[in-house]
Amino acid sequence: MAKDKKLVEAITSMETDFAQWYTDVVKKAELIDYSSVKGCMIIKPAGYAIWEKIQKELDHRFKETGVENVYMPMFIPESLLEKEKDHVEGFAPEVAWVTHGGLNPLQERLCVRPTSETLFCDFYKNDIQSYRDLPKVYNQWCSVVRWEKETRPFLRSREFLWQEGHTAHATAEEAEERTIQMLNVYADFCEEVLAMPVVRGRKTEKEKFAGAEATYTIEALMHDGKALQSGTSHNFGDGFAKAFEIQYTDKNNKLQYVHQTSWGMTTRLIGAVIMVHGDDSGLVLPPRIAPTQVMVIPIQQQKDGVLDRANEIREELIKMGIAAKLDDSDKSPGWKFSEQEMRGIPVRVELGPKDIAAGKCVLVRRDTREKIECVLGEVAQKVRELLDTIQKEMFERAKAHRDEHICDAHNYEEFKIMVNNRPGFIRGMWCGEQKCEDLIKEETSATSRCMPFQDQDQISDVCVCCGKPAHKLVYWGKAY
């Protein structure tokens, strides 16, 4: 039994040290490994399989809205990166530079893409001529590089995987509509698939993307009360179009600038899933994102008929469209339980000779640890329902936790007390001046997360920082 416990004991408890708990989970659940390249991670099969599920689901949702996938070069010539002033200021300090190709120095440095607005603009400039060529609704799945100083697996690494959508439209209205549409695709995906509630809203000027007219964001709350920006959607207006001369001939034969958007989600989502749903036994995966949804674990598998019956159950589950596996390794059942829990597999089926004799087995929920007796022959149906229940309840629990960690601050005193004593989102009015945002960040480490769409309460009429008249509600919080 002591040996069976080893896996769980290897992780720090959340209460003791949340950051260490996180690091332990990503390692022990075998999601990542560190590499010889500082700040770059190796995504192992268990981690990559989650990313594949995310990709498949998001890509399907994208295509339903008319998105087409493409692939742009991974390099950006320095002169191209520099074409849009705000953009280059935002990214140049954190890019990796290629200076040599083979044995020869390059005539012009190339950066490894930190994001691909400039490449798409350079392409659209030639590809778009007439209103008939619009809209362009392109996306690519790729990796990008940002030379971060401090890195953490999934949350911030020098290289990460993502998708980046880049669109061009005839009108400002259409661009704004697409920006919001994609934010909603992201939000729905997070809530329906990752069981992770999000706040949808707009970033302040200070926090918006380099070169954007407006940045919209979805913000999730982690178990430790910190916020995580989980997806962003940017409306560029015609700023990039003017910098890159992307014009089309409209129906009246007049030259017009296009209006553009971009939007992205990254492997950071895997970090979000860990920190929203995980517990002291490891990962807890929502069924819709779990590469393996059910692990069948035989007890006394050496006894006659046990493995056969366990295999039958696995096959019944697969026939029902459930991703089920059987652990018939020579480890002890206790060790197998720990592994299944560490990896966050939503349901396990326990089955031994006594169960078979009694015509039943035991289903165990990963999220609540609840044990449910189940008649053999009804397993697949029961598990199907159970997975739906787990998905639904995981979202409800995460939402309840999130809602319990939102509080209202009416003035700066309240704000500072809350920041220190009640981790979570703080709702507070804001006058619109960046100096208040700067001061709050400097003194409390909290940042403005977003100005929410749905939540329009005027919780007071003065700025939570300076006390001057204020009309904008902001969600504030410490963030990853």
Place this chain on the structure above:
Amino acid sequence: MAKDKKLVEAITSMETDFAQWYTDVVKKAELIDYSSVKGCMIIKPAGYAIWEKIQKELDHRFKETGVENVYMPMFIPESLLEKEKDHVEGFAPEVAWVTHGGLNPLQERLCVRPTSETLFCDFYKNDIQSYRDLPKVYNQWCSVVRWEKETRPFLRSREFLWQEGHTAHATAEEAEERTIQMLNVYADFCEEVLAMPVVRGRKTEKEKFAGAEATYTIEALMHDGKALQSGTSHNFGDGFAKAFEIQYTDKNNKLQYVHQTSWGMTTRLIGAVIMVHGDDSGLVLPPRIAPTQVMVIPIQQQKDGVLDRANEIREELIKMGIAAKLDDSDKSPGWKFSEQEMRGIPVRVELGPKDIAAGKCVLVRRDTREKIECVLGEVAQKVRELLDTIQKEMFERAKAHRDEHICDAHNYEEFKIMVNNRPGFIRGMWCGEQKCEDLIKEETSATSRCMPFQDQDQISDVCVCCGKPAHKLVYWGKAY
């Protein structure tokens, strides 16, 4: 009518200039565009959709053999690249070097991966301890960079997309088995899905991968008689394991080196499909790889009921699991036909008011141009069968073309005449000396493509070059 012809007239005929024909097709079928980064291409939606089909099919076949996907960093520290002597010699002259991260010079240069053997070895070194950890059968989908001097879309570019499998095994036998297994996965995929016959065989020492013990290859023949290496699978033996100290404890508690393999296929396959199946009207896609399999084109679509009936047909096709689209744009039918042909869509359905009145429509095969009358109501069933027929016949035609372009050379005189007059594979015996390979290449530009598995004819008993005794049959040819 003159206008309708424009699209086709825009491409050079194959006979006139095959290389120009190829370039015209990739541009006019909108597969790629050139980018501001020399030697790097932009893969447009029509091209990327083919790659997505290739990925989906190959990935499925990989996973059926137990492959798991992972993601490794895109950078390799110089010292890591240098660990295996032959490998670094093969790749160092053609890699891109990152020397700066943000504003600071790096302590050690990083190359952008040209291939990831060294990264996988560095990872396996720590991840593999015991025989219980074996085998590792990992793969990644990513882009790689090789600083080529001359580039051509899909066939040779500085950055390209591929998959690279990297495995580690307990025994030499198991590694060899996996190497051959994956070559067969590649060959079956090419023949069954891309309708492209291949010769399976082994590369000579001169042509094998840098650092490999043995390289196996599949070689396809393009329409112009040149060969294209379409996929390779390498057995490394324990060479990399020794260079990287990748050892495991066997069942007798003894330390052993692992045996490794790697295998890859790239976006070059799209180039192969173009050059095997294309014609003077553009691309011809085998149905199993065509993102759009059927284009429904209405005639006199402004007439009552035509668009409705065309839409119904599209929906019937989709219900049958066929990727069908309707072209209801305001272009002329002739122009739509040209576009559908240029893009290689396997079948088009023509439907006008007279057809509807007669209760029929016309199906047109892209590959043979054959027109087939079809009763409305039987369209989906008929198209389903037609797509299967097209797939089968495209393979048979490509195979017949390939077989017609294989000839046997018994001595160097014959060989030289054939190289100049009969483009294709030349079968010729080889003594095993590299100096014969070198001479043939220097004097004729033909290279040894492979020593075939299946084809064991002893067409003579002397080397086709030097006349000395020879036992190895080699397929020779000019290659892309």
